Amino acid sequence: MIDFKRSTLELIEMGEGLTVEFKRTIDSPFKIARTLASFANTSGGVLLVGIADNRSTVGIKSELRELQKLERACGELVEKELLVRCKTVMLGMSKILRIEIDESEEKPHYAINEKGDRIIYVRARDKSVPTNRLMLPGEGDAATDKLLASRPVKNLLNHLKHHDSITEKDFSNLINVSVKRATRLLHDLTERGIILKRGSGKGALYSLKLVK
Known part of the structure; x- marks a missing residue:
């Protein structure tokens, strides 16, 4: 489970994994919806926007545009709707978005893709992977x-x-x-x-x- 008390620099030093993911930018609300849903369905996590895969800080150009795409992902493209914590972090002269997602008590959450399909995603190492079913206590025999x-x-x-x-x-x-x-x-x-x-x-x- 992710320790949200870790600083952003500590998370960058850890690198991407089960509970941490980097994005240079939110290029697609659909892709971010998958990441958010997979964190909520697994162990929670932190998404850092403005960080490249090689851990270098690239920053974001428009905080408003990033937040608009994030809002669409949370409110329209993830079912059940997710509440996330988002704050701006300054690393030198660069602005980073730190998005925190708790492990959900209402899982499974579905991410809606470009075709309108509802898919469950979970985290497997540093990837968000689709699964046809998230087995939960109380759901089966x-x-x-x-x-x-x-x-x-x-x-x-x-x-x-x-x-x-x-x-x-x-x-x-x-x-x-x-x-x-x-x-x-x-x-x-x-x-x-x-x-x-x-x-x-x-x-x-x-x-x-x-x-x-």
Whole structure:
């Protein structure tokens, strides 16, 4: 979870990741909507506008234009509507927008794309990735809810937010059980549509289930 007490300079030094993203400018309200929704659906985060991917400070030219596009993203292009905290930070002579998004208690939030499609996005490392379903306690049957609330599954989903995939052996090490037991749990989660299996045998990989 993001520590909002960190200074903007500390966040820039950390670099982009699960809870931090840089943008030179808000070039598209649709793209920013994806970022905002993915932060809200995962662990919260900070979006810094006026910072390049290489961490250099480029600043923003028009605060009003950036805020107008941000307002459209929050108010029109994310469902349910998101409330974000936005403040201006001066780094030398450059003006930066710091946008903070809490992990939402009302997830999932959908980002609306240019075609009008409603898509759920989550964070995976430093990217906002689409998923066809965000499984939440209380949403499925009793057995699925019990699985989602278990520590092994929570550890797995947290791992997959940081990494693209996991093997059966790595999962067994992650939750400290036998490979056989870990494999059985992964298969159960796959059958319930919570994760996606790619490949077969010992080379099988499991990842968040993405939209094709």
